Amino acid sequence: MTQMTMVKALNSGLNNAMEKDDSIILLGEDVGTDGGVFRVTDGLLAKYGKERVMDTPLAELGIVGFGIGMSMAGLKSIPEIQFQDFIYTAMDQIINQMAKLRYRTNGDYTLPMVLRTPYGGGVHGGPYHSQSGEVYFTHTQGLTVVTPSNPYDAKGLLLSSIELNDPVIFLEPKRLYYAGKMEVPDDYYKVDLRKASVIREGDDLTILTYGPAVPLVKSTVEKNNVNAQIIDLRTLSPFDLDTIMAGVKKTGKVLIVHEAPKMFGVGAELSATISERAIDYLAAPILRVTGLDIPIPFALEEYYVPNERRIMAAIEKLLKY
């Protein structure tokens, strides 16, 4: 066990995986000599060499496409896109090749690969270094979309993703990269990709959240002594229906918190799914606290993302209902 930040935990996970399996190749912009702009791949070039830790030309389309080819040929590629905001030139590859390959070939080709990319706010990056684009991936059939909320989960979910025989979009909340340390095993371990995590038990309401919003939800609930159950989804697609439904049926009140904008977001899908299956258990409308439905602004980012005041307003509304 070592006290690790999320960055250190991810680095440790990549190191464990690469040590074990020489088919794993990292590639991306500045991932080698520079160790990645957030240092997630720091030290790996020195240990594994340039054949396995590749500083690529600046072309997201190429990084993803190149990784797809490697994985088609029996390697396990782990491409990094420096900021999720820059992934769009690779979206044709992600949607048309990566996500569909297994289905359209009926499994003739499978694609074990993990596309890592930092997302969300936290660094005052403005419209092009802060986007929360998870729904572009969750609405693409064939992708598994994972997002950790703490260092322990980050490493365990990453190692499970690497073992999966299907493509994973691994969204790393950059605001949590250096947000705190926790005890993380130095050795190889996994966290179940198909299981949400009940991070706090409670009776009065269930809060569904994930990734960058989790620590905020937790601190808000604790500080204000709310008797709330908190579920960290960990995997957005396919999400863990059973854990969610058990929580909803227990408390009958649901709040969804995410940093991405509200309209057509993950919250909308969760809300619809819960309504379709458990309307009789609900004692109040399902509420959402999310990022605002505007591009994320540079100077006023803190007003854009969910905060304690907005979360508490929604909780109070639900409790009074």
Add this chain to the structure above:
Amino acid sequence: MIEETDISKEGLLTAYKNIVMERLFDKKMLNASRQGFLPFYIPLMGHEAIHIGLGMAIREEDFFYPYYRDFGVLLQMGIPMDTILSQVFATATDNEIGRDMPDHFSLKKYNIGAVITPVAGHLTSATGIAYAKKYRKQNGSVITTFGDGATSTPDFHVAMNFAGVYNLPMVFFVENNQFAISVPTYPTEDKAFNQTYEETKGAIYKKAEAYGFNGVRIDGTNFIEVYRETRKALENAESGPLLIEAMTYRMGPHSTADDPNKYRTTTVVEGGEKDPVTVSQKILKDMAILTDKDIDDINKDMEETTSQLIDKYEKAPKPDKSTMMGNLYEQEPWYISEERGDIQ
């Protein structure tokens, strides 16, 4: 000029038969699409010499990533006819169980990639496959084919750059049929609308130089030249990539969804001197390998073979609807299991 080649007489005759077979299949499949047996079809006419030359050149240790107009390459490579035609006609026995359009083959066990519709969408995948070959120190090279239209895409330029940067064992092969649907590859005068229009002003084969490797232009109507140049390129690719631009002419429409009479006067017609079938006959007659009688016999023979096969596959059963939900993920998500109920 009489061609010289290391291919045996039997090998050359087989190649010629496959050229004829591809032409006849093409006509019959176009016909099947007009009759409603195929909802969509990509014609091949004009590409036969390229396809058969490629099929002769590709070695067992090579990996081939084709595009959607490469039917004949598979014929010449010896892929079983049942595998090819069950895919084209999307039958129940298709290894993709009818999930993708005609000529979108996926044949991993033959070292063939999964054909993708978006133009050039496979080029960066092919470079990644070449990287895997190099990393694993495997024998052979990767060859990927695409049309002239693909050379305008970012995928082409990114793939070429990566291939140059990592000095990959691969051959980029452009089947230049001179049209991206309606737009000509190189500057062409359009009198009706008083414009000159084109996909590119610079020669495609020269674009390789900027990425640090060589490009060559070859005659795509001469199957022996295609074979010779491609085989040489595959053998040499272990020391670095090459771009080949094979010149031909798309004698038919782009697909069954367009009418070329709207945008061009077709200058290469069937039986004309630039028709790859005619060119092939002339080459083999000059080499004293083929006689007029052989040509008639082969035509008759292939006519019968292809008719029987088309008849069989256009009437073959389609996949059962119960197959359509499978193989999206290795472990099926709960909502897919639920949606199975919607197709009963």
